[in-house]
Amino acid sequence: MIPNPTIVTAIQSRRTIKEFRSDPVPEETLWRILDAARWAPNHRLTEPWRIAMIGMQSRETLADALANLTESSQDPSVMAKAKEGARKKVMSSPVLLAVTCRLAGNRAQQVEDLAAVCAAVQNLQLAAWSEGIGTHWNTGKVTRLPETSALLELSERGEQLVGFLYLGYPAQVPEAPKRQPIQDFVRNLP
Numbered sequence: 001m002i003p004n005p006t007i008v009t010a011i012q013s014r015r016t017i018k019e020f021r022s023d024p025v026p027e028e029t030l031w032r033i034l035d036a037a038r039w040a041p042n043h044r045l046t047e048p049w050r051i052a053m054i055g056m057q058s059r060e061t062l063a064d065a066l067a068n069l070t071e072s073s074q075d076p077s078v079m080a081k082a083k084e085g086a087r088k089k090v091m092s093s094p095v096l097l098a099v100t101c102r103l104a105g106n107r108a109q110q111v112e113d114l115a116a117v118c119a120a121v122q123n124l125q126l127a128a129w130s131e132g133i134g135t136h137w138n139t140g141k142v143t144r145l146p147e148t149s150a151l152l153e154l155s156e157r158g159e160q161l162v163g164f165l166y167l168g169y170p171a172q173v174p175e176a177p178k179r180q181p182i183q184d185f186v187r188n189l190p
């Protein structure tokens, strides 16, 4: 097979995007990106990925939950500021996805399934990048709130959250963070 240099270019040039333009992502473009998830390798074809598209009403719920972490301040201006910061975060992109992994089988299968969903997330990120769309894989505070688990019905559905994926046209593409040469992490065994 002839190696395809454009794939490596996409892998190297993709950046985590945290500032998005407000332009919407066309629906057909979004579906092309989502479709890339299912082509990830997955052992025994368990297809463990699940994706929830988080709408604005749900984002308000998440922003409230995030703001409530600012412990019971009696000062309404402190709470208002916390809410504003939380809203800014969860509303930062035109599209917000929650990528989850269906929990099934024994421990070994769960490890494999989680690995497959991580591969699916990278497929999503690279497919988005190839359309000029940036992503931010996030496992921050908001993903660990009980309200988030409730919103996504994780226990009822038997799923674990692998991360939020913020998605949209980049307002700014940051410099690539420095990486160590791969030789630093590779060893030879006899």
Ligand SMILES: Cc1cc2nc3c(=O)[nH]c(=O)nc-3n(C[C@H](O)[C@H](O)[C@H](O)COP(=O)(O)O)c2cc1C
Pocket: 014, 015, 016, 017, 137, 138, 139, 140, 141, 163, 176, 177
């Ligand atoms: C599993 C996972 C979780 C991440 N969670 C966060 C996060 O919560 N907040 C954040 O700023 N970046 C998060 N990132 C993005 C990394 O910070 C980012 O990939 C790293 O800084 C390298 O930048 P690059 O993606 O532009 O190469 C996450 C990445 C992965 C793979």
